[in-house]
Amino acid sequence: MGEKAKIILSEHEYEADVVVGTEGEKGIDVIHLRRDTRNVVLDPGFVNTASCSSAITFIDGEKGILRYRGYPIEQLAEKSSFLEVCWLLMKGELPNTAELEEFTEEITTHTMLHESVREFYAGFPRDAHPMAILASVVCSLSAFYQGDVGNPEDITYRNSLRLLAKLPTIAAWAYKKSIGQPFMYPRNDLGYSENFLYMMFGVPAEDFEIVPEMVDVLNSLLIIHADHEQNCSTSTVRLVRSSMANLFASITSGICALWGHRHGGANQRVVEMLQNIQKDGGNAKKYIEMAKDKKSGFRLMGFGHRVYKNFDPRAKIIKEKCHDFLKAIDCKDPLLDVAIELEEAALNDDYFKERNLYPNVDFYSGIIYRAMGIPVPAFTVMFALGRLPGWIAHAIELNADPKNKIGRPRQIYTGSTERDFVDIENR
Numbered sequence: 001m002g003e004k005a006k007i008i009l010s011e012h013e014y015e016a017d018v019v020v021g022t023e024g025e026k027g028i029d030v031i032h033l034r035r036d037t038r039n040v041v042l043d044p045g046f047v048n049t050a051s052c053s054s055a056i057t058f059i060d061g062e063k064g065i066l067r068y069r070g071y072p073i074e075q076l077a078e079k080s081s082f083l084e085v086c087w088l089l090m091k092g093e094l095p096n097t098a099e100l101e102e103f104t105e106e107i108t109t110h111t112m113l114h115e116s117v118r119e120f121y122a123g124f125p126r127d128a129h130p131m132a133i134l135a136s137v138v139c140s141l142s143a144f145y146q147g148d149v150g151n152p153e154d155i156t157y158r159n160s161l162r163l164l165a166k167l168p169t170i171a172a173w174a175y176k177k178s179i180g181q182p183f184m185y186p187r188n189d190l191g192y193s194e195n196f197l198y199m200m201f202g203v204p205a206e207d208f209e210i211v212p213e214m215v216d217v218l219n220s221l222l223i224i225h226a227d228h229e230q231n232c233s234t235s236t237v238r239l240v241r242s243s244m245a246n247l248f249a250s251i252t253s254g255i256c257a258l259w260g261h262r263h264g265g266a267n268q269r270v271v272e273m274l275q276n277i278q279k280d281g282g283n284a285k286k287y288i289e290m291a292k293d294k295k296s297g298f299r300l301m302g303f304g305h306r307v308y309k310n311f312d313p314r315a316k317i318i319k320e321k322c323h324d325f326l327k328a329i330d331c332k333d334p335l336l337d338v339a340i341e342l343e344e345a346a347l348n349d350d351y352f353k354e355r356n357l358y359p360n361v362d363f364y365s366g367i368i369y370r371a372m373g374i375p376v377p378a379f380t381v382m383f384a385l386g387r388l389p390g391w392i393a394h395a396i397e398l399n400a401d402p403k404n405k406i407g408r409p410r411q412i413y414t415g416s417t418e419r420d421f422v423d424i425e426n427r
């Protein structure tokens, strides 16, 4: 018999099963708590709530471990390609050569956007935030594929391929719109990362020169961002999908959730913060003091994590890649020195030590994006490109789960009790 948990209520005792995951983590199964006791669980921010069981990604936040389908992130970032990781996340296993070739072919041949989509870009102001464009255009794809027929799994899979294929084009065109350059159509002779860089930085008037180090670092960054179990955007995708919304609408909701600076939007804020520190004479200590002062409203961007109470393993890899990449392309970015100084100052400060606050995935990624020539407002778009297969994998997993229900949290009502309507002249 498995372990049980007891909840002592004034009227009676409630016994619940303890569910154990494959890595030994435990959860108290309270699925029938309200039915049996009329009590709900109050857990703002879902700090203790597992909303589902999932076989996609494992994190041990205390030890700083991250694995996709059992494979350590360090190995995947070093040895794998982004499309291989997409398959792994979506299907559960690494693809063999034939599977990877077919998958790559499918994605490569779906990179173009319907010509009518191009017209949407004309309607956006030139200074539109690229995340606004990304979310709007992704959602608009629902309108182009609404007549798709077949069984629901096949439709979801086809739409997954479309999303993976088209998101780089959508993202690159948002950048081209902002600088007034012609949109570059995708090229089927290029790999996933190369094609994205071509559409971002190529121009019709010149040949495009591929920088292999840039392709490599982009491939690794996409892999590192590819999934992170039930984070805010993935949970949002699952919630929206649980209502049976179409995949494009569900992914759009994930893009919107990612945008905020407590989540993926932090990468833009990190670089803006480093620029401010630099303008301020490189005074890292001043910003550490500000972050410690709750009244300042300022937090050290790219620091802290809900799950990691140790080094974020992604931050470790990215920091190393950042040094290597800048060296390889012979780029000296003074913001890297500011970041290193700030990190050191924070890691040696009792406030950050006591709260286990370490650099997260967003702390160094922006310095790599800057060196690649990606504009700061597009940093979160880069995060979205990487996270897309994770969102898709979770949507697929949710649909396949026979226990899946519409996501519908409860609340504890704290408003006024019943009262009679007051006519306007008496208010």
Ligand code: CMC
Pocket (backbone or CB within 6 Å): 045, 231, 261, 262, 263, 264, 265, 266, 291, 292, 298, 299, 300, 301, 302, 303, 304, 305, 306, 307, 355, 357, 360, 361, 362
């Ligand atoms: N700077 C200063 N203090 C911080 C920071 C920070 N970056 N992060 C957390 N704290 C403090 C916080 O004030 C609280 O202190 P106290 O116990 O005295 O009230 C304590 O640490 C715990 O923080 P919390 O807000 O309860 O933690 P959380 O799990 O709710 O929030 C977080 C996690 C990532 C939103 C938060 O650490 C944060 O705001 N970090 C900065 C934004 C950021 O870098 N976000 C990217 C997250 S990683 C990638 C991703 O998910 O997209």
